Amino acid sequence: MGIIGSIGKRELQSYFATPLAYVFIVIFLALSGLFTFYLGGFYERGQADLSPFFNFHPWLYLFLVPAIAMRLWAEERKSGSVELLMTLPVTLWQAVLGKFLAAWLCIAIALALTFPIWVTVNYLGEPDNGVIVAAYIGSLLMAGGFLAIGSCISAANRNQVVAFILTVVICFLFMLAGFPLVLDFFSGWLPGPLLDAVASLSFLTHYAAISKGVLDLRDVLYFLLVIGVWLFATTIVLDLKKAD
Amino acid sequence: MDNTRAPRRPGNELKMIAAEGLVKTFGGRTAVDNVTFRVVPGEVLGFLGPNGAGKTTTMRMLAGFVAPTAGRAEICGFSIDKQPVAAKQKLGYLPEGAPTYGEMTPRDFLRFIGEVRGLTAAEFRQRLGDVVERLQLEEVLYQPIETLSKGFRRRVGLAQAILHDPPVLILDEPTDGLDPNQKHEVRELIRTMAPGKVIVISTHILEEVDAVCTRAIIITNGRIVADEEPAALIRRSRYHNAVSLRLQHTADLAAVADDLRNLGEVRQVEVDNHEFTVTAFPKDNALIVSAIGALAAERRWPVEQLHLEAGRLDEVFRTITTADRDA
Numbered sequence: 001m002g003i004i005g006s007i008g009k010r011e012l013q014s015y016f017a018t019p020l021a022y023v024f025i026v027i028f029l030a031l032s033g034l035f036t037f038y039l040g041g042f043y044e045r046g047q048a049d050l051s052p053f054f055n056f057h058p059w060l061y062l063f064l065v066p067a068i069a070m071r072l073w074a075e076e077r078k079s080g081s082v083e084l085l086m087t088l089p090v091t092l093w094q095a096v097l098g099k100f101l102a103a104w105l106c107i108a109i110a111l112a113l114t115f116p117i118w119v120t121v122n123y124l125g126e127p128d129n130g131v132i133v134a135a136y137i138g139s140l141l142m143a144g145g146f147l148a149i150g151s152c153i154s155a156a157n158r159n160q161v162v163a164f165i166l167t168v169v170i171c172f173l174f175m176l177a178g179f180p181l182v183l184d185f186f187s188g189w190l191p192g193p194l195l196d197a198v199a200s201l202s203f204l205t206h207y208a209a210i211s212k213g214v215l216d217l218r219d220v221l222y223f224l225l226v227i228g229v230w231l232f233a234t235t236i237v238l239d240l241k242k243a244d
Numbered sequence: 245m246d247n248t249r250a251p252r253r254p255g256n257e258l259k260m261i262a263a264e265g266l267v268k269t270f271g272g273r274t275a276v277d278n279v280t281f282r283v284v285p286g287e288v289l290g291f292l293g294p295n296g297a298g299k300t301t302t303m304r305m306l307a308g309f310v311a312p313t314a315g316r317a318e319i320c321g322f323s324i325d326k327q328p329v330a331a332k333q334k335l336g337y338l339p340e341g342a343p344t345y346g347e348m349t350p351r352d353f354l355r356f357i358g359e360v361r362g363l364t365a366a367e368f369r370q371r372l373g374d375v376v377e378r379l380q381l382e383e384v385l386y387q388p389i390e391t392l393s394k395g396f397r398r399r400v401g402l403a404q405a406i407l408h409d410p411p412v413l414i415l416d417e418p419t420d421g422l423d424p425n426q427k428h429e430v431r432e433l434i435r436t437m438a439p440g441k442v443i444v445i446s447t448h449i450l451e452e453v454d455a456v457c458t459r460a461i462i463i464t465n466g467r468i469v470a471d472e473e474p475a476a477l478i479r480r481s482r483y484h485n486a487v488s489l490r491l492q493h494t495a496d497l498a499a500v501a502d503d504l505r506n507l508g509e510v511r512q513v514e515v516d517n518h519e520f521t522v523t524a525f526p527k528d529n530a531l532i533v534s535a536i537g538a539l540a541a542e543r544r545w546p547v548e549q550l551h552l553e554a555g556r557l558d559e560v561f562r563t564i565t566t567a568d569r570d571a
Contacts, residue, residue, distance in 0.1 A: 002359075002362075003359075003360055006356060006359035006360050007360070009356075010345070010348070010352075010356045013348065013352065014345060014347050014348065017347040017348065017388070018347050079343055079345075079346065080339060080340075080341055080343035081343045081344065081345055083304070083309050083339040083340075083343060084337075084339055084343050084344065084404070086308070086309050087307045087308060087309050087332060087335070087337045087339065088332060088357070088360050088361070089328075089329045089330075089332040089333040089360065089361065089362075090329070090332075090360060091328075091329060242309070243304065243309055243310045
């Protein structure tokens with residue numbers, strides 16, 4: 001924990017030493033508020049729950065998480081500090097995990113700062129707070145999934161803009177894997193069981209279940225697995241490309 | 245040439261750098277080709293070579309940043325491939341260009357390095373005080389690194405490398421971007437740290453090799469073409485023990501040159517009409533300076549300067565590195 005903690009702390013310090021963390025948090029709060037009240041019709045629905053709030057999280061993350069993920073490794077490679085980090089007595093896993101956790105914590109802070117909306121809904125009515133807690137957990141897990149994908153893409157690219165665009169595209173595919181938009185591409189030539197497998201990768205399907213308050217272990221496991229697999233891929237990509 | 249190196253006492257194997265048959269190919273190009281050497285405590289090894297010769301790649305393989313295509317490297321007995329963390333703990337490394345985290349202050353940056361290196365708070369305070377004083381970082385300790393001058397940034401990188409007082413130091417161009425005073429101070433720093441430590445520096449400044457290194461390796465096209473102490477390298481120069489006479493403008497250079505050619509031990513004489521200088525090269529490195537002095541007095545040559553050359557490192561460097569290219 002010690003070294004992972006040190007790497008994470010340093011990374012988080014960098015977020016707050018530059019406008020990055022503040023811009024991310026402010027934009028996240030502003031957009032989530034806008035979406036909830038204008039697109040989601042929070043008041044008009046007349047229901048004491050936060051589904052208009054949580055329903056837009058995947059779309060928010062789709063653009064905001066790649067923005068924070070793109071610099072994770074691309075910047076280290078571009079500035080050359082990756083050479084410094086990789087010649088310190090740390091393992092690849094410690095470095096990858098430390099930086100990932102720092103970015104995840106930054107997102108968690110932004111998510112935590114949406115608490116006024118939770119206060120509001122409790123003031124206006126009597127929502128099921130268990131569902132809200134589950135949805136917060138689901139939202140954070142999904143953000144972690146996006147972030148792990150971004151971490152891997154960022155490790156593979158020296159250019160942050162390229163990393164951003166590729167991450168958005170791949171996250172989009174993962175998000176909508178269970179929907180015709182993506183499935184139609186595979187349905188012509190992929191056998192049925194594999195098609196089901198692709199469909200089951202959908203972020204939205206797993207997230208929808210959690211955000212309705214069904215904290216199924218399989219959905220949680222799914223997101224943890226996604227994070228684990230993409231972080232593992234990050235270590236492999238880094239090992240291959242760090243010195244290029 | 246071996247007698248000036250640190251003695252190979254038993255146990256020294258555990259305190260040194262060993263590179264054996266290091267090879268690195270990028271695509272089809274061989275950047276480093278079968279490089280083998282050992283460095284023992286007390287030695288300051290200078291890595292010399294033209295740009296692109298493979299110096300940085302070799303150092304990166306030693307530091308565990310680049311995996312060799314073939315061969316192996318050990319730091320203090322730990323294989324950089326199989327026990328990378330243990331090896332890296334023994335190592336202080338300044339990468340090429342001294343990369344740091346620009347948005348951090350030197351103080352925060354060094355604290356991060358200290359934490360990762362496993363220094364306790366008390367050790368860190370003591371070591372920080374030491375490196376800040378040695379590298380004169382006091383005045384910039386709380387300014388973001390990216391706002392600092394190139395010289396300060398380089399010194400922050402050096403501070404990072406020596407913070408944990410490692411037994412092995414690998415410094416890629418430690419004085420690049422420093423002004424002459426700072427260069428001098430960094431060389432002093434290397435000299436004072438040298439006893440008991442293994443130090444490898446790369447440089448393309450030849451005077452630096454003479455100033456701080458006890459041994460020099462010249463590498464070109466990825467291969468070691470010379471491995472000896474700087475004094476021995478200098479002796480390879482055709483200027484070694486040559487004598488140059490700078491004469492007044494009234495002198496008859498041709499006559500002087502003829503007289504010098506008639507001296508028994510002179511192999512060759514060169515005349516520079518522009519600088520009014522005549523240079524005599526001895527046979528077999530013989531000492532001809534006293535004979536020439538006597539001759540000059542006898543013939544009453546209008547000598548302004550008489551200079552015994554030790555040899556020119558840049559000339560040796562050029563000869564060695566271009567001979568290999570032509571071959």
